[in-house]
Amino acid sequence: MNHKKHIPHVIGVASGKGGVGKTTVATHLASAMVHAGQRVLVLDADMGLANAQIAFGMRAKYNIQHVLQGEKSLSEILLQTPQGVWLAPGASGSRDMASLDATATARLIDAFDDVADQFDVLIVDIAAGISSAVTTFLNACQRRIIVVRDEPASIADAYGLIKVMVNEFGLDEIYLLPNMVKSQAHGWQLYKRFNDICVRFLNQSVSYLTSIETDEEVSSERAKYQRVVTQAQLSGTPRDFVRLADAVGKLPPVATVTGSTQFFVHRLVQAQLSP
Template identity: 40%
Template sequence: MLMYETAMTTKRPRDQAMGLRKIKQHRPVKVIAVTGGKGGVGKTNVAVNLSLSLAAAGNEVMLLDADFGLANVDVQLGLSPEYDLSHLISGERNLEEIIIQGPGGVKIIPASSGISRMADLSHQERAGIIHAFSELHCDVDYLVVDTSAGIADSVISFCKASHEVLVVVCDEPASITDAYALIKVLNREHGVNHFHVLANMVYSNRQGMDLYNKLSLAANHFLEASLSFLGIIPQDERLRQAVQKQKAVVALYPSSPSSSAFRKVAGNIEKWPGTQNASGQLEFFVERLIKSENELSRREP
């Protein structure tokens, strides 16, 4: 009798866990592209700390380093992945084999750093990466995509395929100009109509709102695009120290001003409406990436 009761008590939690997983698998994943018009605006730092903040709030989060050739996510977190996307391209490893466990339970798909070949993938090779996602079997609430900067084909593809596009800007003329150029291309040529703006490395909410207003006024006047202000990440010495130590500031200095700001922004993201057109886990994201790649491929001479 005791053996029977022990078997039953060990079986029930497992059955319940399987049931919860099945329920969760029907909840669509929210895909967020974190991008910027130019390098140096802190885009990767934002992607990393937002991912950890969303995970700390109880979400299952995956972070994709989509900056092919200049990968920075692993550098920012002091990680040394054995395998990365270059091994997926070569066929040496599948997607699940290159995923690494990051801090705070965030799953990380590392890109390849310093390999120019990864920065110049053919459409067929990028399509291979895209197809690999359809074979990925894990629960994800948020997929955060850290794109490269600018308007390269890979940036366009990932932004078009994502449910939400988060544009990081800072108080530099080039940052504003290039962010507007990116928004213009995505809107006029690829039909992306809504963007979230995050002001990074600013000294006040007012300064951040001024940056947003510059972009928003131009977009309202010249484009058929709407912009929303997601918030600010303040200038913070603790953030600089965390970067030097290759740690996420929200993990190393959770009480710092920037950490509080990241948690607030993550809370705002959690209030976004859910997706209604995504079924399963990442199938919808994969389908949109494939469609985007095919469209870009047809435009090539």
Template identity: 30%
Template sequence: MNDSQVNKLRDLKNRERGSGQQYLQKKNKRPTLFSVTSGKGGVGKSNFALNTAIVLSEMKQNVLLIDADTNLANLDILLGINPRYNLSDLITGDKFLNDIILRGPGGIDILPGSSGVIELIDIENEVKNKLIDCFRSIEEKYDLIIIDTGAGLTPAIVSYVINSDEVIVVTNPEPTSITDAYAMIKIISSKNPSIHINILVNLVDSTKEGDDVFDKLKLVAHNFLQFPLDHLGNLPRDSNVSRAVSVQIPFIIKYPRSAVSNALRLSARKLLRGRIASDSTRQNLFSRIFEKRESL
């Protein structure tokens, strides 16, 4: 083949795929995976995950938000939406991820949760392979995937968390919440010593209160686990959160100038700046979750 024939062939291939360069970049792309978790329930994970997803989308990131809270899947309630399908339809039915994923506010995509997510971890190999293929086919579309995992130390939650690139542990200043956050950090760090853990202190009455909570956690994690923690920020207690929840509109949209929205923007920016560069050679998210699950 001479040079001009080679070029023609290359042009043809590039036309099939869009630009050749774009194709290569897309093919190697893997989204960064953030999981939002906590030791104790009701500390503000879902509100943080949802509003952060919207802020990051405003920062030109393609974001998928997954509701993986198996006890209290409630992103749909926060948004006032009634999803037609959820993950269990993918497992038991003939639905694909594109049928299930919804477009949410601010341009984010949402994968609604269900109690079926629990089964996600214990399903047959054939179905696992279908899920892995489905996720592989959509992963390239996203820069970031945020998983709202729910609270506590169930095997499913631990599996999501230890397979993430970045973990955000949400706590509030109450001693029970801090103790449970520490228990979570202890497990996560022992299962994946190279993971990056960020602490978000929610419901603070002052910046100092939040900083003190972080310092306490950092000290015990350093002394007893020799594990470093990063402070993602503090979110103030703000009545606009419950007001926004009751009208089912994310607070960042309903009250963009509120104290909690301003603080959340700072944390989101920090998260984006500090994110671990995604390693394109790593496996697809769900294949990692299923495979690591065996060793739990």
């Protein structure tokens, strides 16, 4: 019998530049992992826009702002999407939330301790840029997927974000995810070029799982406002997300206590103390 407490796998999805596919990746990866039998919670930590609920075709009455204001507990605001993913909705269009301070961010992260036993995976949809809320969330995750498109601004901003992660926070477990590429070969080339730069200038490599090709289905779902395929349609989940979910599911557990605010830190500490 394993007496150790269960620690959910926490994956942050970020990018330097906005609009490159973070929410698409977070929501489709979550759906594909649910299909693979995992219990998945998505935290919409993009406070300014909160588009994960729109991507799932939902409208939330309560969101994490209510948790922070002490009006609701985290469990009370969770919604189950038609895809079987659980969602902690973000506060949409709230100026206060767009610039969450360090204390509030830490409080929100701590609130997840209460739901640790209910989930195998927590996927955090993080805002674009390098604000302090963004770096706090990146620090709080066990692994980070950085979404990048093959265009100069996206590459430069992804590099800028990774530079901060490595040089200022000493983070590793960074995975580059080329999105909207023409082919898997194209995505791999983009990763190789990018990784060479990271090794050369940051003395740190980034990892690769797969690439996500441009998919008409993904963009047309958007157009129809049914942005993530439903459970019944999951056999049709774009295969690149199925492959991504499979690769993420095969990664070994990471239980590293870093000293920053972390999701499920009490359990991480326990796991480290009793190996």
